[in-house]
Amino acid sequence: MAPASASASSAAIELxxxxxxxxxxxxELERRILAGELEPGAKLAEEDIASDLNVSRGxxxxxxxxxxxxxxxxxxxxxxxxxxxxxVDDADEIYEVRAGLDELIGRLLALRIQPAxxxxxxxxxxxxxxxxxxKSVDAxxxxxxxxxxxxxxxxxxxxxxxxYRRLVNELHLYRxxxxxxxxxxxxxxxxxHSEIVDALARGESDRAGKLMYEHAMESRDxxxxxxxx
Amino acid sequence: MAPASASASSAAIELxxxxxxxxxxxxELERRILAGELEPGAKLAEEDIASDLNVSRGxxxxxxxxxxxxxxxxxxxxxxxxxxxxxVDDADEIYEVRAGLDELIGRLLALRIQPAxxxxxxxxxxxxxxxxxxKSVDAxxxxxxxxxxxxxxxxxxxxxxxxYRRLVNELHLYRxxxxxxxxxxxxxxxxxHSEIVDALARGESDRAGKLMYEHAMESRDxxxxxxxx
DNA sequence: CGATTACAGATTGTTGACAATCTACAAACT
DNA sequence: AGTTTGTAGATTGTCAACAATCTGTAATCG
Numbered sequence: 001m002a003p004a005s006a007s008a009s010s011a012a013i014e015l016x017x018x019x020x021x022x023x024x025x026x027x028e029l030e031r032r033i034l035a036g037e038l039e040p041g042a043k044l045a046e047e048d049i050a051s052d053l054n055v056s057r058g059x060x061x062x063x064x065x066x067x068x069x070x071x072x073x074x075x076x077x078x079x080x081x082x083x084x085x086x087x088v089d090d091a092d093e094i095y096e097v098r099a100g101l102d103e104l105i106g107r108l109l110a111l112r113i114q115p116a117x118x119x120x121x122x123x124x125x126x127x128x129x130x131x132x133x134x135k136s137v138d139a140x141x142x143x144x145x146x147x148x149x150x151x152x153x154x155x156x157x158x159x160x161x162x163x164y165r166r167l168v169n170e171l172h173l174y175r176x177x178x179x180x181x182x183x184x185x186x187x188x189x190x191x192x193h194s195e196i197v198d199a200l201a202r203g204e205s206d207r208a209g210k211l212m213y214e215h216a217m218e219s220r221d222x223x224x225x226x227x228x229x
Numbered sequence: 230m231a232p233a234s235a236s237a238s239s240a241a242i243e244l245x246x247x248x249x250x251x252x253x254x255x256x257e258l259e260r261r262i263l264a265g266e267l268e269p270g271a272k273l274a275e276e277d278i279a280s281d282l283n284v285s286r287g288x289x290x291x292x293x294x295x296x297x298x299x300x301x302x303x304x305x306x307x308x309x310x311x312x313x314x315x316x317v318d319d320a321d322e323i324y325e326v327r328a329g330l331d332e333l334i335g336r337l338l339a340l341r342i343q344p345a346x347x348x349x350x351x352x353x354x355x356x357x358x359x360x361x362x363x364k365s366v367d368a369x370x371x372x373x374x375x376x377x378x379x380x381x382x383x384x385x386x387x388x389x390x391x392x393y394r395r396l397v398n399e400l401h402l403y404r405x406x407x408x409x410x411x412x413x414x415x416x417x418x419x420x421x422h423s424e425i426v427d428a429l430a431r432g433e434s435d436r437a438g439k440l441m442y443e444h445a446m447e448s449r450d451x452x453x454x455x456x457x458x
Numbered sequence: 459c460g461a462t463t464a465c466a467g468a469t470t471g472t473t474g475a476c477a478a479t480c481t482a483c484a485a486a487c488t
Numbered sequence: 489a490g491t492t493t494g495t496a497g498a499t500t501g502t503c504a505a506c507a508a509t510c511t512g513t514a515a516t517c518g
Binding site for chain 1: 246247248249251287290291292293294295297298299306307319322323325326328329330332333337386387388389392395396399
């Protein structure tokens with residue numbers, strides 16, 4: 001068998017071996033929640049989802065338990081499961097923890113970052129500046145998410161990445177809820193991003209950490225300020 | 230109906246309303262894993278657990294999905310679920326994140342701590358010093374866990390507490406695995422604990438954070454050193 | 459005699475059915 | 489008329505059976 005075909009079928013085998021229906025349902029629901037197709041507070045009826053995805057209720061219920069533990073849904077016994085609603089107070093808590101992790105990311109990364117990684121970050125910065133000049137929030141937002149996600153990944157600490165992503169997901173839920181109320185400000189943080197990358201490049205551990213902590217707290221303040229309006 | 234009886238039955242109602250079999254199975258398995266009754270790497274057979282707890286396989290499988298997301302078990306499709314094994318590298322990652330959260334806890338708490346909370350911490354310190362003088366690890370260890378857990382709780386940030394506890398649970402799993410290999414050192418950290426409480430009492434935010442960060446990293450080094458032997 | 463294949467038993471993945479609970483609407487009562 | 493009670497429908501919680509996959513053993517082949 002040709003190598004290409006061999007790797008393709010081995011990928012298919014891998015898929016079947018690792019992905020149960022529960023996993024696929026979980027992933028799809030997570031996608032729909034984060035994409036906003038399922039809004040905060042929306043009820044997830046087992047039967048509806050099961051028939052929609054052409055599976056029985058068992059895998060759906062198992063996916064619910066995983067999503068609950070991941071903080072994306074809330075379960076009321078005998079009532080159903082609902083997309084989690086993140087209150088302002090909840091968001092404050094989450095931002096506080098995220099700022100702590102961001103500081104850690106900055107400190108660790110300044111000691112470990114590789115030239116190729118720095119290049120990728122600078123590449124992202126360019127695209128973000130371009131989107132900022134064009135005042136295109138739709139282009140800027142995903143780049144910003146990616147920028148911060150790469151920072152976390154570059155630490156090489158998978159535990160850190162997992163905890164960081166969970167917080168970002170929960171905040172995404174908050175943003176999703178406030179978005180409906182028309183409150184959203186354009187993030188004018190390209191300057192801060194550049195300073196962070198510069199500190200990382202110079203290996204200034206404490207400074208990079210401090211910059212990232214402050215950046216996270218300011219992004220919290222910006223969202224709150226936007227809500228006041 | 231008498232108040233006492235009323236509150237007792239309302240508690241029973243509360244229990245039935247909030248706790249499904251899945252929840253109870255999840256809690257029991259978590260207890261057994263953290264207590265070491267189920268050792269890292271041990272296989273959890275659905276049928277065995279189901280018949281042991283007098284429930285069917287459904288709730289057991291749902292509990293598995295929650296425990297998996299909580300990082301306590303690992304699932305291999307068509308093979309079964311196993312108590313998670315935390316490697317030295319994993320533990321290093323976890324300690325790194327925990328140190329970051331501990332620093333955050335110290336910084337936040339120094340700004341918010343209440344007199345009654347300080348009193349409770351000092352009370353715990355006394356008991357720990359007594360256990361240390363008696364060289365009783367069995368008495369010291371749970372007090373140490375409780376001390377740090379209370380520090381997290383006193384921040385009033387439930388998100389922070391949740392993430393902190395998850396890390397502690399995972400480290401508990403690591404400790405459990407190394408324990409079998411006879412490597413464990415007596416924690417001689419009463420001095421550091423006192424300094425932390427003093428910094429909190431004086432409201433020295435940055436110093437409390439730094440002390441807690443270093444305390445976490447040293448406790449990592451202690452465990453590693455014990456493993457070398 | 460060692461390696462491979464075929465089979466049987468056991469375990470997990472999935473499904474559909476039954477029991478318990480909740481929700482909504484209508485009838486009865488004050 | 490408004491409130492309460494009762495009932496029917498729908499939804500969730502639990503269970504048991506079926507299908508698919510894996511593991512270990514024995515028979516077969518080189």
